Amino acid sequence: MVGAPPPEAEAASGPAPGPAPPDRRGLPSPLLVHLAAASASYGTAIAMASAADDPRFPWAPDARPEGRASGQDMRATGEEAPFAVAAEAARRLREMIAGIERYQAHPWARALPEPPAVWSSGSARLLDYGAGAPPGATAVMVTPSLVNRAYILDLHPDRSLLRWLAGQGFRPLLLDWGLPEREEQGFDLSAYFAARMLPAAEAAAELTGQAPAALGYCMGGAFAAALAARRPDLVSRLALIGAPWDFGRLSGLGGAIAALAAKEDPATISARLMGLGEALGAVPVDALQLLFAALDPTLALRKFRRFAALAEDDPAVEIFAATEDWLNDGVTMAAPAARDVAVGWYMRNLTARGEWILDGEPVVPEAVEAPTLAFCSASDRIAPPDCAEALPRAIPGARLRRPRTGHVGMIVGSSAEREVWRPLARFIGGE
Amino acid sequence: MARGESNGHGAEAQAGAAGTERPAAGDAARAAAGRYLDAWEFNQSEVSRLGPAAFPAVVGGLSGR
Numbered sequence: 462m463v464g465a466p467p468p469e470a471e472a473a474s475g476p477a478p479g480p481a482p483p484d485r486r487g488l489p490s491p492l493l494v495h496l497a498a499a500s501a502s503y504g505t506a507i508a509m510a511s512a513a514d515d516p517r518f519p520w521a522p523d524a525r526p527e528g529r530a531s532g533q534d535m536r537a538t539g540e541e542a543p544f545a546v547a548a549e550a551a552r553r554l555r556e557m558i559a560g561i562e563r564y565q566a567h568p569w570a571r572a573l574p575e576p577p578a579v580w581s582s583g584s585a586r587l588l589d590y591g592a593g594a595p596p597g598a599t600a601v602m603v604t605p606s607l608v609n610r611a612y613i614l615d616l617h618p619d620r621s622l623l624r625w626l627a628g629q630g631f632r633p634l635l636l637d638w639g640l641p642e643r644e645e646q647g648f649d650l651s652a653y654f655a656a657r658m659l660p661a662a663e664a665a666a667e668l669t670g671q672a673p674a675a676l677g678y679c680m681g682g683a684f685a686a687a688l689a690a691r692r693p694d695l696v697s698r699l700a701l702i703g704a705p706w707d708f709g710r711l712s713g714l715g716g717a718i719a720a721l722a723a724k725e726d727p728a729t730i731s732a733r734l735m736g737l738g739e740a741l742g743a744v745p746v747d748a749l750q751l752l753f754a755a756l757d758p759t760l761a762l763r764k765f766r767r768f769a770a771l772a773e774d775d776p777a778v779e780i781f782a783a784t785e786d787w788l789n790d791g792v793t794m795a796a797p798a799a800r801d802v803a804v805g806w807y808m809r810n811l812t813a814r815g816e817w818i819l820d821g822e823p824v825v826p827e828a829v830e831a832p833t834l835a836f837c838s839a840s841d842r843i844a845p846p847d848c849a850e851a852l853p854r855a856i857p858g859a860r861l862r863r864p865r866t867g868h869v870g871m872i873v874g875s876s877a878e879r880e881v882w883r884p885l886a887r888f889i890g891g892e
Numbered sequence: 893m894a895r896g897e898s899n900g901h902g903a904e905a906q907a908g909a910a911g912t913e914r915p916a917a918g919d920a921a922r923a924a925a926g927r928y929l930d931a932w933e934f935n936q937s938e939v940s941r942l943g944p945a946a947f948p949a950v951v952g953g954l955s956g957r
Contacts, residue, residue: 506932513928521938528931534924545921549929649941757940763933817957842940 486567488789490750492561495761497841499557503550510535510546555767560765563631569782573615574637580664584639587664590615591632600632600673600702601889602665603682604688607653607798608749610790612639613872614678617783618872619776629886632675634665636681639741641795641820649797650805655820658684662695674698674889675831677873679843680705680802682835683812686852687819692867699856700885701835703868705844706826707851708806715756715842719807727804732760734803738796746791756842776876784873798800798849804809813851833859834888836871836881843868860888 489495512518513532519529535542568885580587591598603623605611614635623633636658641648648656665673675696677685682704689696711719722730737744754761764781771778811817817824835853839846846863853859864871864880871881876884 502932502936503929506929510925510928513931519935521935521942524931524935524938527927528935531924531928531931535921535928538918538921538924541918541921542924545918545925546928549922549925553929685897712941714940715943717943717945757937759933759936763937840941 471759476819478493480570482570483786483790485567485786485789487807488565489561489761489765489785490717490789490791491747491754492749494754494758496558498754499554499757499762502762503554504582506552507543509549510543539725543872545699553762554764555764556769558765560767560769563769564765564782564785567729567778567782569779569786570887571783571786573612573618573766579634579668580661582657582660583644584642585645585661586637586639587635587661588635589632589668590635591627594627594630594632597671598632598794599872599889599891600634600665600669600671601626601676602634602636602662602673603676604658604678604685605638606635606679606681608680608792608794608802610787610792611635613787613869616787616873617780619785620780620877622701622877625863625878625882626886626889628783628792629890631886631889632669632673634668636661640792641798646743646795647797648795650801651819651821654684657819658688659692662692663758672697672727674700676700676702676885676889677704678702680686681772682706682852683817684822686826686829686856687817689831689833690825691819691822695778696831698889698891699829699831699859700888701849701852702846702871702881702885703838703841703849704852705806705812705848706855708810709813709850710845711807711844712845713756714758718748718752718755721776722803723808725808727808730808731800731804734800735796738799739791743793744796744799746793749791749794750789753843782873784869788869827849827857829859832888834862834885835859836862836864836885838864838867838871840866841868841871 463482469566509518514529518528518532535546538545560716576588576590577592578586579589591600603614605614606637615623615881618624619654623635626633638653638657662673662675672695674687675688675698677683677700679702682701683706685701686704689699709721734744766783768778771781805811805817809816812824815823815825833853833856835849837846837849837853841849851862853861862884865873866876866880871877
């Protein structure tokens with residue numbers, strides 16, 4: 462055959478190569494912040510080691526017994542103790558770096574086929590994960606956050622909530638917001654709701670001939686609740702996963718950061734964000750990555766040390782690489798939308814005060830009539846329990862589940878199917 | 893690190909991981925240091941989860957909105 466390679470060459474070339482893994486140099490972002498936080502943490506640990514059994518040592522309540530006992534053990538070993546702590550800290554830092562290097566070199570590359578888009582407007586698309594579903598299959602419109610890529614809901618062949626739901630006989634329709642292009646760069650949250658979410662929900666209803674269930678993840682949960690409150694004809698059931706709502710009830714370092722930000726002048730914060738948008742087109746990914754890193758500064762240290770210790774054939778290795786790729790594949794955010802989140806949500810708590818205005822009217826969760834189920838995790842740092850549970854508490858008759866996994870773990874964690882996916886499917890199915 | 897999660901960083905594990913390095917301290921000191929840093933890492937996680945308000949003796953008022 463003309464142009465066909467000789468048999469030897471065909472055999473030598475083997476199967477077609479898969480996609481190349483992403484260039485992970487400089488990751489995880491912000492790498493220098495992660496390394497500095499780890500070094501600073503261990504530096505402080507070394508400096509304070511001799512006081513570990515002192516009653517004034519700032520152990521958290523649950524860490525106190527083991528911490529004090531270790532201090533007594535170290536005291537019993539005399540002058541060798543501080544050198545042993547320094548050596549152990551250095552060894553652990555090397556473990557973290559080994560974990561980072563392992564991630565950077567991992568061959569994983571996401572290559573899941575993208576389902577057909579059944580609607581689009583600007584950068585936003587509605588992706589039909591249940592195109593082969595039987596007629597009358599219960600449809601569910603899934604709305605993710607605006608600040609991360611939508612594919613966390615379809616991360617990996619073995620960890621895809623959307624494909625799993627399709628396998629259960631549902632018809633998932635993913636609202637992928639896309640990156641803010643020219644039109645969306647001027648969008649605030651209200652514009653995203655009115656010009657993207659509402660038309661997408663109308664298209665989903667028309668396409669499927671029913672009012673789909675609405676599933677919102679993270680800040681997509683606030684949008685889904687708004688849709689259910691505003692357009693009950695478009696939402697048969699409402700499911701929320703890790704959806705923040707009452708920003709006066711944040712906890713942990715996130716609460717401390719928000720409290721500090723609340724002392725700033727909202728007009729100044731707003732002007733800074735809008736200035737970023739004017740200069741760069743949108744608020745850059747790095748700004749959000751820094752904020753996420755600040756919520757738990759030594760998380761990277763802990764998780765990359767654990768990653769370094771995983772066996773080569775452990776399936777968790779590839780899931781870790783896939784999840785890290787997603788975490789590092791952040792999105793820019795339209796400046797007016799970023800302003801609404803930073804000032805309207807975090808500083809003014811407009812959501813919980815009933816003053817969040819979308820498309821000219823306040824969002825009133827008390828108006829939601831659809832049966833509602835919310836998943837709020839006790840270990841969620843993005844939407845801490847008190848913050849997230851405020852939304853189902855405001856929705857009449859809403860049910861609440863508290864999965865034992867974190868914000869991202871609720872979607873792709875090893876226990877996600879048991880803790881979230883199965884109860885979610887039962888709920889969407891009418892239970 | 894989750895509470896109670898072991899790093900397996902006793903003296904033996906550490907000696908193995910250290911490769912050709914000479915031990916800087918005795919087994920007991922290394923084991924105690926490992927337990928201390930296990931507790932320290934868990935403590936850092938708790939600090940981020942609970943926030944500075946949980947440690948009034950160290951930092952106060954940051955979350956006092």
